[in-house]
Amino acid sequence: xxxxxxxxxxxxxxxxxxxxxxxFAKRGRLRFLSHRDVARSFERAVRRAGVPVAxxxxxxxxxxxxxxxxxxxxxxxxxxxxxxxxxxxxxxxSLRAALDAALPDGLDVLDAAVATAPALADxxxxxxxxxxxxxVPRAEVEAAVAALLARETVVVTRVTPSGRKEIDVRAALxxxxxxxxxxxxxxxxxxxxxxxxxxxxxxxxxxxxxxxQTTPTVRPDDVLGALNVVxxxxxxxxxxxxxxxxxxxxxxxxxxxxxxxAPVTRSRPAGS
Numbered sequence: 001x002x003x004x005x006x007x008x009x010x011x012x013x014x015x016x017x018x019x020x021x022x023x024f025a026k027r028g029r030l031r032f033l034s035h036r037d038v039a040r041s042f043e044r045a046v047r048r049a050g051v052p053v054a055x056x057x058x059x060x061x062x063x064x065x066x067x068x069x070x071x072x073x074x075x076x077x078x079x080x081x082x083x084x085x086x087x088x089x090x091x092x093x094s095l096r097a098a099l100d101a102a103l104p105d106g107l108d109v110l111d112a113a114v115a116t117a118p119a120l121a122d123x124x125x126x127x128x129x130x131x132x133x134x135x136v137p138r139a140e141v142e143a144a145v146a147a148l149l150a151r152e153t154v155v156v157t158r159v160t161p162s163g164r165k166e167i168d169v170r171a172a173l174x175x176x177x178x179x180x181x182x183x184x185x186x187x188x189x190x191x192x193x194x195x196x197x198x199x200x201x202x203x204x205x206x207x208x209x210x211x212x213q214t215t216p217t218v219r220p221d222d223v224l225g226a227l228n229v230v231x232x233x234x235x236x237x238x239x240x241x242x243x244x245x246x247x248x249x250x251x252x253x254x255x256x257x258x259x260x261x262a263p264v265t266r267s268r269p270a271g272s
Contacts, residue, residue: 019115030106045102144231156225
């Protein structure tokens with residue numbers, strides 16, 4: 001066996017010459033994948049598609065995939081981001097199409113753009129969520145949201161593997177808007193068990209929630225916990241959460257696209 005000289009890499013790898021950022025969706029049943037499951041799926045897709053991905057150095061090299069702000073298990077998303085380090089330059093749209101074809105249905109690559117400064121993590125400080133609350137009269141949801149927004153502080157407790165953490169949900173909230181459910185689907189490709197019933201128009205509501213990034217991150221279930229604290233709101237059926245966007249907050253409360261002003265866009269509609 002050849003010896004490794006002092007100062008020499010055990011497994012020298014080609015350098016990274018290009019970085020490409022991808023936006024992808026997590027839809028339908030695949031919303032129940034953990035972040036690690038999603039990462040493994042991408043690693044397999046990279047190999048299957050023959051992507052010239054760069055690898056870390058050392059005895060156990062790993063593909064250079066950098067993740068930012070993964071959605072929690074059980075939440076759907078239209079705005080997940082990953083950055084790939086590549087050993088040669090590629091066309092972003094060709095890379096997007098190749099990975100989209102190699103990934104399972106429900107992990108859909110929507111956009112691609114060559115990475116530019118600043119770093120991807122510095123381009124995201126907030127997210128927009130869609131929460132579908134069913135089985136509760138819309139008036140009660142509106143009253144609970146009003147009570148939440150009227151508070152300066154609303155603390156919930158999250159149980160984590162390292163212990164209990166107290167999170168000030170109100171401090172992270174930028175905006176919460178309550179809207180009626182206008183369609184018959186849940187927004188993530190699953191059937192709607194409520195639509196069509198006599199009370200479907202009044203016993204459900206959609207919350208559009210803009211949340212700042214904090215440490216720890218405020219999740220959809222934390223927002224629901226805050227509504228329970230201020231108004232004892234407890235939906236009888238699980239709330240469907242979908243992340244719609246991530247980015248930098250602008251002066252109007254909107255989110256600036258992390259992929260830049262003109263990313264390569266070839267979006268595939270949900271359910272296709």
